[in-house]
Amino acid sequence: MNKMPPFKVFIIIWGVLLGYLTLNFISRANINFIQFNYDWEHIVLLNNFKGIKIDSVSNDYLSIQNDFQVPTTLNTNNTFLLKNKKDIYFRTSEILKDSNHIVFSGVKWINSIPNKKDKIGELKIINLPLIQPEGKLTMTIGDSQIIWRRGRDLRKNLAQKGSFYFVGNKLDVYGYPYVGGTFDKTTDLITKIKKARPAEYYILFFGAQDKNLDITKIKNDTCEILRLLQNKTETKMIYLITLPPSTNKNFISYNKEFNKNLIDCSKLYNKTKIIDFFDFLNDKSDYLAEDEVHLNEKGYLFLNKLLLKEIN
Incomplete structure (x- = not known):
């Protein structure tokens, strides 16, 4: 009758596997999780608007009421911070502005999606640098x-x-x-x-x-x-x-x-x-x-x- 491998062998195998999975996770973190791609230590605040009224939120869409003076710095080169009970960062493909609404479409939520029930927030226009490796x-x-x-x-x-x-x-x-x-x-x-x-x-x-x-x-x-x-x-x-x-x-x-x-x-x-x-x-x-x-x-x-x- 064959003997089971010593318990120490299982520990070694488990340790090697855990080490491999950890290294693989770290090496691919910036691929699997978008927030790892940014330099959070060097955020620059460009503008700030309080008391923002949120009309609608979805996976790739945000509409807010336009009851403030829209700045010229509002463009798709910016990153945005929506303070909506928690800090939610996002970027957008398109911004449509009229006298009543500002609509962000093609949105990529960087760290989280806002709670649809929270209708009052604060909008900050920021510069959040992208981290690019050498190439x-x-x-x-x-x-x-x-x-x-x-x-x-x-x-x-x-x-x-x-x-x-x-x-x-x-x-x-x-x-x-x-x-x-x-x-x-x-x-x-x-x-x-x-x-x-x-x-x-x-x-x-x-x-x-x-x-x-x-x-x-x-x-x-x-x-x-x-x-x-x-x-x-x-x-x-x-x-x-x-x-x-x-x-x-x-x-x-x-x-x-x-x-x-x-x-x-x-x-x-x-x-x-x-x-x-x-x-x-x-x-x-x-x-x-x-x-x-x-x-x-x-x-x-x-x-x-x-x-x-x-x-x-």
């Missing part, structure tokens, strides 16, 4: 493809799996910097690129907002964007993402033409690399949102996988 000095540039809906998660997901340090003049809902805007066309991107600080690596995903423009102008603007980035002395590589296939016949015709021009422009500059997302998705399905233009969660998972493979 490739990278700038994402684009339109709604990089910052709207599931595109908001692009930088966060890349940072989880790769070595990136993101730079730019605007902040996404998690606090990662980027350059661009939801409705930006190629001409808008040219203006913003001229003002942007340099990076070593650029990831460009744009073209969704240019459908009504002359295709020759789009091509000229695209080539100008690449020229501006190539001529920055710090530039090491410019990654260009082609627009995805669409189930809409009009959209897919435009996407093909845009992609052709993007590829043609890239051939003029030796520090460019095409990320052929269109070709990658050709044998796949169910990767588009209902608008047949933007990616859904599955689509961005595909893109994230492809970018990490090409860049790292």
Whole structure:
């Protein structure tokens, strides 16, 4: 009859397992828990409003009554602190203001969700710095493809799996910097690129907002964007993402033409690399949102996988 292993063996095995789980938890804490991504020791207060009346709260939405003078500092680059019996920090994708309400939509609650029953609170506008580990000095540039809906998660997901340090003049809902805007066309991107600080690596995903423009102008603007980035002395590589296939016949015709021009422009500059997302998705399905233009969660998972493979 076999003897049971000594009790000491079980203790050793348990100790090793506990140590591994602890180290794994610590190493992945900033991935699994959003609040670990911020530098809580260096919060800067920008503005403070007491007696805020809360209309509505949900998992990604906050509406408050607009009975105070709305400051110019109120924008999506800010982080917000709602004192609602406890301190609740959040960031937002969009802020809508009128004479009666201020609505925060696309909200990411950093540490907790407010109690819906608490209707009076205090709102503080703050700067809460994001902690980024050392990595490739990278700038994402684009339109709604990089910052709207599931595109908001692009930088966060890349940072989880790769070595990136993101730079730019605007902040996404998690606090990662980027350059661009939801409705930006190629001409808008040219203006913003001229003002942007340099990076070593650029990831460009744009073209969704240019459908009504002359295709020759789009091509000229695209080539100008690449020229501006190539001529920055710090530039090491410019990654260009082609627009995805669409189930809409009009959209897919435009996407093909845009992609052709993007590829043609890239051939003029030796520090460019095409990320052929269109070709990658050709044998796949169910990767588009209902608008047949933007990616859904599955689509961005595909893109994230492809970018990490090409860049790292």
